[in-house]
Amino acid sequence: MITLIVRELRLAWSGGAFLLPLLFFLLVATLFPFAVGPDGPLLARTGGGALWMAALLAALLPIDRLVEPDRAAGVLDQLAVRGLSEEGIAFAKLAGHWLSFGPPLMLAALPGAALMKLPGDVLLRVELGLLVGTPGLAALTLGVAALTAGLRRSGALAGLLMLPLAVPLLIFGAGLVERGDRDGALQLLAAVSLLLVAGAPFVAGSAIRAARD
């Protein structure tokens, strides 16, 4: 299992694949002030939600590299021949993907927050929300990546599948940023994230098996 997680990290690192979502995240965060204007208070009020939107869009990018290359190259078959369960493979992929996605995104949120003129306490809530929410985002990415593996031109379909499922993360993540933890936003965000993390390996595992027939 550790071997598989290390391999996922190496795949994310090689060729700088893990940088792409980060650059995309920063690009969206950069564009947002251009769109709404350089009004400091307005940016500070809406910036947290915009960062969550950017994180969600960034989570879409790795979909086509998570499962399909391994399926096409026969890696998933070779792992299965060795008796590893598809769910176990999917869990290793989830862990490896989050490690190359969540913490770097939290780092990228620092310059992102500066672009939005977010005050310190809001930034803290963004970071807390990302810490709790990015595992859920990574789980969604993996699940959709497995479901669309083997389909041609699946990019738009993947987006259509994933974005509606990410709505709860977005609501509670942005709610946490805006109002603090008064209404239990953090607990609800954690609950949604946990549900996604717990379910994704089984969805992805079944999808990998179904893609063989």
Add this chain to the structure above:
Amino acid sequence: MSSHLLAMEKVTLDRGGRRLFEGLDLALGAGDAVLVTGPNGVGKSSLLRLAAGLLTPAAGRVDRAPAALVDEHLALDERLPLGRALAFWASLDGGDPARGMADMGLSHLADVPVRMLSTGQRKRAALARLIASDRPLWLLDEPANGLDTDGLNRLAGILAAARRSGRAILVASHQPIGLDDHRTAALA
């Protein structure tokens, strides 16, 4: 489980709504080799994937010892040097990738990225992984594709050595691969 390394009893396999074969019996013990023959599309590769546990039969049962599969997919990370790509699988299998590369004449390519390898060298790399995997049941789908004369000789050599050490081999091939004293399973 019996002493067989692979036992199929009255196995029926459907793919895409089409029945490929039904009521197939096949048993391989230590040192056995079975050559699967038949025209294109008759289900030879599917039979091997069934034996590997990647497909489930519509009826019947399949018992197998731990297996190693060589098929058309190389399953090595293209960016990595060959030695490290094989070492990933060896770390799962507990085998020795250097021996596999030596047996297939690939030792001098250990530092070359997998994506630079030719068709024949890629097939040799897949066979090197097979040798290093140290599994008792070998499943080979067209292992001779793309191999030159030297590669074919090496293939025949490793198959003979594997049978002497008690492995069982199920192989589908259109080319002669130098298997002595084998049985044939003809799909029609």
